[in-house]
Amino acid sequence: MLLKDTIRENQAFLTRAIVAGLLVMVAVAMLAWRMVQLQVIDHEHFTTLSRENRVKVLPLPPTRGLIYDRKGVLLAQNRPAYSLEITPEQVGDLETTIAELGRVIEIDEEDLERFWLLRKRKRRFDSVPIRVNLSQDETAQFAVHRHRFPGVDIKAQLLRHYPHDVKTTHVLGYVGRVSQRDLEQIDVSNYSGTSHIGKNGVEKTYESALHGVVGLEQVEVNAAGRKVRTLEQSPPEPGVDVHLHLDIGLQEVAMKAFGDNNGAAVAINPKDGAVLAFVSQPGYDPNLFVEGISTKNYKALQENDSRPLYNRALRGQYPPGSTVKPFMGLAGLERNAIQYDSSVYCPGFFRLPGNTHRYRDWKKGGHGSMDIESAIVQSCDVFFYKLAYELGVDRIHDFLAHFGFGSRTGIDLTGESTGLLPSREWKRRARRQPWYPGETLIIGIGQGYFLTTPLQLAAATAAIANNGTFFTPHVVDYLRSRETGEINPIPASPHPIPIGFQQNWEDVRNGMLKVVEGARGTAKRIRSDKYRIAGKTGTAQVFTVAQDAEYDEETLEKKLRDHALFIAYAPIEDPQIAVAVVVENGGHGGSVAAPIARAIMDAYLLPEAPPPEEGS
Amino acid sequence: MNYSPRQLGNLTPTNPNRRQGLLAVFHIDLPLLAGLLLLSGFGLIVLYSASGENLAQVERQAIRIVLALAIMLAIAQVNPTTLRRWSPWLYAVGLVMLIAVLVFGQVGKGAQRWLDLGIVRFQPSEMVKLAVPLMIAWYLAEKRLPPSWQRLSIAAVLIVVPVLLIAKQPDLGTSLLVASAGVFVLFLAGISWRLIGALMVAGAAAAPAAWYLMRDYQRQRVLTFLDPEKDPLGAGYHIIQSKIAIGSGGLYGKGWLNGTQSQLDFLPERHTDFIFAVLAEEFGLTGVLMLLALYLFIIARGLYIATRAQDTFARLLAGSMTLVFFVYLFVNTGMVTGLLPVVGVPLPLVSYGGTSLVTLMAGFGMLMSIHTHRRLLPT
Numbered sequence: 001m002l003l004k005d006t007i008r009e010n011q012a013f014l015t016r017a018i019v020a021g022l023l024v025m026v027a028v029a030m031l032a033w034r035m036v037q038l039q040v041i042d043h044e045h046f047t048t049l050s051r052e053n054r055v056k057v058l059p060l061p062p063t064r065g066l067i068y069d070r071k072g073v074l075l076a077q078n079r080p081a082y083s084l085e086i087t088p089e090q091v092g093d094l095e096t097t098i099a100e101l102g103r104v105i106e107i108d109e110e111d112l113e114r115f116w117l118l119r120k121r122k123r124r125f126d127s128v129p130i131r132v133n134l135s136q137d138e139t140a141q142f143a144v145h146r147h148r149f150p151g152v153d154i155k156a157q158l159l160r161h162y163p164h165d166v167k168t169t170h171v172l173g174y175v176g177r178v179s180q181r182d183l184e185q186i187d188v189s190n191y192s193g194t195s196h197i198g199k200n201g202v203e204k205t206y207e208s209a210l211h212g213v214v215g216l217e218q219v220e221v222n223a224a225g226r227k228v229r230t231l232e233q234s235p236p237e238p239g240v241d242v243h244l245h246l247d248i249g250l251q252e253v254a255m256k257a258f259g260d261n262n263g264a265a266v267a268i269n270p271k272d273g274a275v276l277a278f279v280s281q282p283g284y285d286p287n288l289f290v291e292g293i294s295t296k297n298y299k300a301l302q303e304n305d306s307r308p309l310y311n312r313a314l315r316g317q318y319p320p321g322s323t324v325k326p327f328m329g330l331a332g333l334e335r336n337a338i339q340y341d342s343s344v345y346c347p348g349f350f351r352l353p354g355n356t357h358r359y360r361d362w363k364k365g366g367h368g369s370m371d372i373e374s375a376i377v378q379s380c381d382v383f384f385y386k387l388a389y390e391l392g393v394d395r396i397h398d399f400l401a402h403f404g405f406g407s408r409t410g411i412d413l414t415g416e417s418t419g420l421l422p423s424r425e426w427k428r429r430a431r432r433q434p435w436y437p438g439e440t441l442i443i444g445i446g447q448g449y450f451l452t453t454p455l456q457l458a459a460a461t462a463a464i465a466n467n468g469t470f471f472t473p474h475v476v477d478y479l480r481s482r483e484t485g486e487i488n489p490i491p492a493s494p495h496p497i498p499i500g501f502q503q504n505w506e507d508v509r510n511g512m513l514k515v516v517e518g519a520r521g522t523a524k525r526i527r528s529d530k531y532r533i534a535g536k537t538g539t540a541q542v543f544t545v546a547q548d549a550e551y552d553e554e555t556l557e558k559k560l561r562d563h564a565l566f567i568a569y570a571p572i573e574d575p576q577i578a579v580a581v582v583v584e585n586g587g588h589g590g591s592v593a594a595p596i597a598r599a600i601m602d603a604y605l606l607p608e609a610p611p612p613e614e615g616s
Numbered sequence: 617m618n619y620s621p622r623q624l625g626n627l628t629p630t631n632p633n634r635r636q637g638l639l640a641v642f643h644i645d646l647p648l649l650a651g652l653l654l655l656s657g658f659g660l661i662v663l664y665s666a667s668g669e670n671l672a673q674v675e676r677q678a679i680r681i682v683l684a685l686a687i688m689l690a691i692a693q694v695n696p697t698t699l700r701r702w703s704p705w706l707y708a709v710g711l712v713m714l715i716a717v718l719v720f721g722q723v724g725k726g727a728q729r730w731l732d733l734g735i736v737r738f739q740p741s742e743m744v745k746l747a748v749p750l751m752i753a754w755y756l757a758e759k760r761l762p763p764s765w766q767r768l769s770i771a772a773v774l775i776v777v778p779v780l781l782i783a784k785q786p787d788l789g790t791s792l793l794v795a796s797a798g799v800f801v802l803f804l805a806g807i808s809w810r811l812i813g814a815l816m817v818a819g820a821a822a823a824p825a826a827w828y829l830m831r832d833y834q835r836q837r838v839l840t841f842l843d844p845e846k847d848p849l850g851a852g853y854h855i856i857q858s859k860i861a862i863g864s865g866g867l868y869g870k871g872w873l874n875g876t877q878s879q880l881d882f883l884p885e886r887h888t889d890f891i892f893a894v895l896a897e898e899f900g901l902t903g904v905l906m907l908l909a910l911y912l913f914i915i916a917r918g919l920y921i922a923t924r925a926q927d928t929f930a931r932l933l934a935g936s937m938t939l940v941f942f943v944y945l946f947v948n949t950g951m952v953t954g955l956l957p958v959v960g961v962p963l964p965l966v967s968y969g970g971t972s973l974v975t976l977m978a979g980f981g982m983l984m985s986i987h988t989h990r991r992l993l994p995t
Contacts, residue, residue: 009806016803031908031955032908034955035905039865039896040866046862050861050864
């Protein structure tokens, strides 16, 4: 029946509709319960998560301190530099993006190499520079196309720059990007915002002062990690400025005086050990290293025969040659091995008792009768062979050790070499061999195992000049806070040498004075009318000449020629500067090294005088 | 048998002239319209915040709502009898287009869903969302209810074919909605509880089989649903961020335009599928309950219209449409709150986008049509 069916259907439908309605109610209740769970019960938990999401603590890197020379000339500065950086996380395909970028801005092999290198070290969301030091034009050029490159941005940062580049490298060192190895040695949180760190030189020694203390900033960020606004801030403490004793003008004069020669020169103030000039020739441009040097450039520096990367003043180890004679003479006098008027006849060679081997003098015919003064002035080898023989190696070692030979001077630069001041004990330990008497003789003329650095020679010369105080050389004068003006001086550290008899020192200094002022002095050509110089020439063998052969400078290849050395201080009455010069393969000390020392002393002592002529 | 007046209520002739005025002339059901307008309005307010205060986007959505409302009103003018006549044809056209889309369709986001008809790009699966309940209601209403086994089997095939075609695109969300539209008609048609129980057991047993039929990304979604923390920056990111947004909203929310999760981009898809999380973050539990109340009101009105409908076809159709609307709501909010796996179903009438909006409004147009076209005599 139609009506009955319809009513039954209607009834059935109503039941189902009510069931459906109830199911809807149950489902909505479930949903509402879920909301209560999330929004009421777990509300606090999610509030924390939400806050962690949006609030990030960002480091505020401090500005690095500047470096000045003694006259306030800026040697290391922070220059605003613009770099183009890619955040890999925000870029789809790096290769295509870089290829595209290459059409807008010049990107060369070096840039690519650096990019992929840095990329490996950084996290996905860190930006990596693809181009550094953008010019203004390039910056503008990119800005026009910027919308095409999401995840690529121009970043402004302060970049270290050394305006006197090559002149300061071996003293200042340079900063470079913080490496994995650096990270192991520093307080990582303090460097959380810092990209560069001192790699060597003053930049490294005074890293903690120059760097400063990191500040922190609480910021609200969006999901892409971009800062939306600042919530809280504690500013960084900028690095402290470093003022050097070094005089960039002096440095320049010294480098110029070297001409094409390789070598090193160190000038020290004998009154406090302040390093006035510190030259290692050749130098190189430290600015290359700041943004990471390219393999090509690095290879060129490494393969250069002149080894510009090698810090000769600090690490170069040379036999002191005859420059050691004043120290030997002083040792002989102080240890009573000789007297002031002890005379030795020089026939041009020396023989050990009971031995036929001839230890030759540099002067074939011999110097004739020699005392300590004339032996220093004319640099007689035979006199010092005999003296050394009488002193014995261990007494020589113990006396010379007072002048800093054989150990690091403790200068405020890293990587210093010790040189080598031999002794019986050293030979037994290092070579597992006994000491032979002949070896003592050649120590007496600064050859054999004896090695010194130019820095050691300068510091030792300063100790003679100031009458017996060895000062630890230091490059930095004081630290100065830019904010407070507070000055933190680096104190001199004196190490007095015990003096046996004062006159012995005067005698030796007198000999050194006559090296320059005397008629037969080996460095008489650098005599000055304006002030009096005391010095000593030296020649260090690179190539051992056979027993009977002649050393002929003309026929020898330049790199086998002797090193020329010269130590000096001036003015004699009140020494203000002590200098040590080493000219590699320069030949004789008096003709090549001494003029360089003279040029440095002139520049320091006669500041008004015009720059000295070559070889004057 | 005695029939109470209440039971006969549906059969009581209604005088169309009893309700005068514009509403009657334009076949508008005022409570339903009011509910839809309130919901859409609320949606636009949330959208303004979710879009990052992008007024142009809000305007575009407002225009879509107006267009969808116009379509709704147009359909409301169509007599249910006409709708019923069209049902098989609509279904047939829908099926042809689904096949066409698999053959000629345009690929977008890794799925073939669109058909380019020259003038407009068209998503046939949307039309099928309406065509399936129309067809099943038409088919079952032909004969006495509850349907015989034979008719039930045929109805099942009529549902399964388009569902599989859509699943193959692949579009899991839509096939789910189409399937539920068909199944609701069957349910309302009074298939036996025993059968329902058996089907549920069979479904549970078939779950492992379904696992093998799923695509990789679908399996990934299920895995992510089961353990979102496993891949917090990858697949689990959506759900984790959405839960943080909702949970941090608390009782009263962070305030309109002040949701940090949504304003700082932590919440993905925030103006489309995940707009519910924006609302929950900025308006808190209070806002959520208000929204749910609005939905419940619309659903209640839909079910009321269904129970008041004059014939089986209209009843089944209206009931199914209303329940599908609820499925939208439940699947979307379930997904956003981490109760269900991620399935691309928008929050109905609130999420940004026009496709589902038009379909939903067309469905409401049918509800209005059913409620406002009344015959004087029962068939």
